[in-house]
Amino acid sequence: MTVATLLAYLSGLWLVAPELDATTLIGTSIALHICYAIMCRLIAHNNGYPKTLWTVLGLIAGLWTVAVLILLPRRDGALPPPVRPFP
Numbered sequence: 001m002t003v004a005t006l007l008a009y010l011s012g013l014w015l016v017a018p019e020l021d022a023t024t025l026i027g028t029s030i031a032l033h034i035c036y037a038i039m040c041r042l043i044a045h046n047n048g049y050p051k052t053l054w055t056v057l058g059l060i061a062g063l064w065t066v067a068v069l070i071l072l073p074r075r076d077g078a079l080p081p082p083v084r085p086f087p
Contacts, residue, residue: 011036012063029062036062040069048075 004022007029008014020028040058044051049072058065 010060010062010064033059033062036066039066043069047072048077 002022004025005014008018008020008025011029011032013020013025013029013032037055037058041051041055043049043066044054047069049069054065054069058069
């Protein structure tokens with residue numbers, strides 16, 4: 001298994017565009033994994049999980065980490081996200 005194939009599976013790009021060449025695939029995967037890491041950080045913060053751990057996991061495993069984090073229940077003692085009034 002090549003690095004490009006591994007990145008394709010981890011980022012979820014293989015499901016959408018399996019015919020991408022390696023250069024495009026690697027660049028797009030890096031951009032997507034950064035977005036996944038940010039999403040994991042936000043979801044982990046709102047659900048009471050360690051932010052740094054889930055950010056790193058999101059950067060490594062991408063879409064699959066986001067899916068796992070969404071399915072995990074909110075931790076006890078986690079404050080609900082703040083409600084902001086409309087301006």
